[in-house]
Amino acid sequence: MILIKRATAIYKELRALAQQKRTIGFVPTMGALHDGHLSLMAAAKQHNDITVCSIFVNPTQFNDPKDFEKYPITLEKDIEILEKAGMDFLFLPEVTDIYSNGVDQLPNYDLGYLETIFEGKYRPGHFQGVCQVMNRLLEIIPADDLFMGQKDFQQCMVVKKLLQIMDCKTRLHTCETLREADGLAMSSRNMRLNEEERKKASQIAEVLGRIKKTVNAGPLLPISVAAEDSLSSNGFNVDYVAIAAADNLEVLDEWDGKRPLVALVAAFLNNVRLIDNMLIP
Numbered sequence: 001m002i003l004i005k006r007a008t009a010i011y012k013e014l015r016a017l018a019q020q021k022r023t024i025g026f027v028p029t030m031g032a033l034h035d036g037h038l039s040l041m042a043a044a045k046q047h048n049d050i051t052v053c054s055i056f057v058n059p060t061q062f063n064d065p066k067d068f069e070k071y072p073i074t075l076e077k078d079i080e081i082l083e084k085a086g087m088d089f090l091f092l093p094e095v096t097d098i099y100s101n102g103v104d105q106l107p108n109y110d111l112g113y114l115e116t117i118f119e120g121k122y123r124p125g126h127f128q129g130v131c132q133v134m135n136r137l138l139e140i141i142p143a144d145d146l147f148m149g150q151k152d153f154q155q156c157m158v159v160k161k162l163l164q165i166m167d168c169k170t171r172l173h174t175c176e177t178l179r180e181a182d183g184l185a186m187s188s189r190n191m192r193l194n195e196e197e198r199k200k201a202s203q204i205a206e207v208l209g210r211i212k213k214t215v216n217a218g219p220l221l222p223i224s225v226a227a228e229d230s231l232s233s234n235g236f237n238v239d240y241v242a243i244a245a246a247d248n249l250e251v252l253d254e255w256d257g258k259r260p261l262v263a264l265v266a267a268f269l270n271n272v273r274l275i276d277n278m279l280i281p
């Protein structure tokens with residue numbers, strides 16, 4: 001694996017490979033890699049001739065400075081994991097490489113409704129940060145295919161919209177969520193849970209599974225309210241539990257029994273914020 005820190009250097013390398021008609025698969029991450037990330041790398045390897053992973057903890061997408069400060073960094077281990085996974089390039093930029101003119105005058109993206117609900121509502125500015133970093137990364141990395149996780153369902157929708165705004169030809173692949181044995185969605189933030197919290201955290205996936213089982217044509221609100229109550233009474237500080245249309249995240253009061261749905265949860269355990277979702281059916 002070739003490790004490159006400078007934007008100009010990786011751009012040059014990858015342009016040359018693209019000109020030789022080698023396809024490029026790209027997996028952007030913030031590091032602290034786990035098997036969920038690895039499944040994206042495996043998908044990239046399957047689809048593409050050349051695979052690129054980036055590790056960059058993007059300051060502009062953290063609405064909570066404490067969350068940014070506490071974001072886990074395990075670079076040496078990450079490099080080992082990426083070597084083993086057979087990635088061709090690791091892009092490891094500094095903030096100044098990504099935002100060469102500073103972070104004060106970055107573009108604003110019109111994300112419409114997507115920015116007013118769920119993660120957009122509870123993490124103001126978060127999706128602007130996601131778009132700012134993804135726009136820059138896609139300028140630097142001429143990716144044919146981009147691999148992201150369904151775990152961040154709304155983020156995938158935002159990036160899809162960004163690709164349209166940028167008129168970018170890169171194809172987005174949404175890869176399914178990898179889970180621990182007890183159902184907890186793998187996440188770098190899980191490292192910050194203590195033993196008791198870690199055990200409790202699996203209740204999020206349980207609640208989503210219950211929603212999936214109980215949903216029937218008819219009213220949806222009682223189902224999401226019961227799920228929220230269950231988490232709150234077990235010590236979670238819930239931002240939202242919601243059932244929405246899977247194609248545009250419209251919150252639905254009633255279900256016709258046909259439209260694909262997604263159930264979404266965001267909840268804190270102590271000061272660690274966990275998110276997860278499940279497609280229905």
Ligand code: AMP
Nearest residue numbers: 029030031036148149151152177178186
């Ligand atoms: P992050 O490093 O948290 O920014 O995540 C990098 C990419 O990995 C994003 O596209 C995430 O959606 C994806 N990802 C995170 N957790 C999982 C998981 N458990 N399964 C599959 N993909 C994941």
